[in-house]
Amino acid sequence: MILKTGALLALMAAIFVADTLTRYEIAVAVFYILAILAASALLPARITRLLTVLAVLLTLASFALTRSGAYDTGLVNLAISLLAIGITAHLALKAVAARAAAERTQNRLFHIARATSLGEMAASIAHEVNQPLAAIATSASACQRWLDQMPPNIDRARQAARRMEDDAHRASEVIARIRAVTQAHKTAPQAVAPAHAIHETLALHAHELEHEQVHLLLDLPDSLPAVHADPILLQQVLGNLVGNALDGLRQVPPSERTLRIAVHAGGNGFAEFTVEDSGAGIGPDETPLLFDPFWTTKDSGAGLGLAIARSIVTAHGGEIAAHPAPGRGARLVFRLPVSKEASHD
Ligand SMILES: Nc1ncnc2c1ncn2[C@@H]1O[C@H](COP(=O)(O)OP(=O)(O)O)[C@@H](O)[C@H]1O
Ligand SMILES: [Mg+2]
Known part of the structure; x- marks a missing residue:
């Protein structure tokens, strides 16, 4: 942080020197907005505010120290520069606050x-x-x-x-x-091995899978890349899909209950997860509604599972879709970006 602040201060000092040495007509001061934009993206809001005040002071100082050029034009340029600096800072800080609010809401939803x-x-x-x-x-x-x-x-x-x-x-x-x-926690995307996330999720559903006599098929090649995701949230998505699959499977006789979970690398920087069941299935009319919050066909359903799964997947830069499975049942497919680091587990 100190390094970044230092770099921005150096940039501002350079702008100050240029602004002071050039004539009134050349409004070098507008370049302070570059420093303010960079600060809003990289540094805490209070530092952006301090740098904005500093930019205003430096602009005024340069104006006072400039000796050459047309004074009237200089005055107009000064006004434009100050206005540009003020508006930029205001909008940049507002954008940062909006982003923070969105992140807080999302974390609450995930919790x-x-x-x-x-x-x-x-x-x-x-x-x-x-x-x-x-x-x-x-x-x-x-x-x-x-x-x-x-x-x-x-x-x-x-x-x-x-x-x-x-x-x-x-x-x-x-x-x-x-x-x-x-536990409530801040989302922390990291390199996660898909197979690990799937085994953790299945461990929490082990009893139901056994009790409902579900035939489990896992298709997890050894060579799978790690995905860039928050491990708990990834388990959350998988847990919601497995929970729905189990609900669907309960409606068919035990001998027909199959759950297939597969992951394969798409080769396009994404890994594709498939959760497919041979249960009651989804009708074509329902498909567009599945991800709507509170849409449920179950007596005790909240209708939030898929809405939450979608918000998690899209927050990670991925996509999720539902398809009636070939033959019978439902197939849910989501993609997550492959991680650039090696997985932690
Ligand atoms: N694997 C599935 N098989 C059949 N129907 C499904 C499946 N997954 C989701 N659905 C349908 O989508 C609806 C919404 O799912 P979801 O958002 O998880 O809410 P809930 O499970 O609380 O109903 C379910 O009520 C069900 O009708
Ligand atoms: Mg559900």
Whole structure:
């Protein structure tokens, strides 16, 4: 920040010298708007304000120090320069404030999104946590029995203790995942491995997938590039699509329930994610409505899942679309830009 401010001050100093040395008719001072525009894009608003005040003072000082040229023209140029500097600063700061407000609103929406889909996942989560807890209880009584024997069977007791430790870790991993999804955080796009995001999402739906006897097909080539995305928000999108697919699949007999998740690199700087189910499907009349907020065909639906998914995907510079799947069911496809760095996981 100090470096950028320094560079802009140097630019302003150069403009000041040029403005002072040239004749009244040459309005070098308008170039201060370059420094103000650069400041508004790169630096906090208060520094932009300070630089604007400085630009005005320097413009007045140059005018006072200039010795040659037509004074009247100089006066008009001075007025134009000051006006240009003032208007530019005002508009630039307004644009920055609008952008910040939009970002805040979006973050709030994303937070609500996480909280809503968490409600939907509650059943699944309860099972994911309960299972290791039940296993711990079983191992604990086994451990006690081995110790109560005469002589105590230390080896078997130790094995039981180790199982308890593993299960405790499993439970805390589930909790950590939930915490990651629910915490409000600032969006932080980074390099994310698509396969990792998909496995994390499926882990939170593992119970439902098993309970509904869904046949899962994953098509995730080893060579997939990382995508540039906020990992939690990417999971949010995938979670919404998987949740909808599950809802659709419940309406067909268990033997016909297939969920396919595939990712492939488009070769155009994007990776394409496909979530396809063999469930109830979407009619052609519904397709244009799917992404509208509050549009739902479910009794207990909020109609926000796809609207949120779309706002997340477009915020990342991608696109999302729904297609009736070939044969039967629904196919949701979204694209995200490929990351320029290697993935973190
Ligand atoms: N995979 C799918 N299969 C069938 N219908 C779907 C699918 N995904 C979305 N839909 C339709 O789109 C509507 C909106 O979805 P969404 O925005 O997630 O809201 P909600 O799930 O709360 O209804 C759903 O009510 C459903 O009619
Ligand atoms: Mg939904």
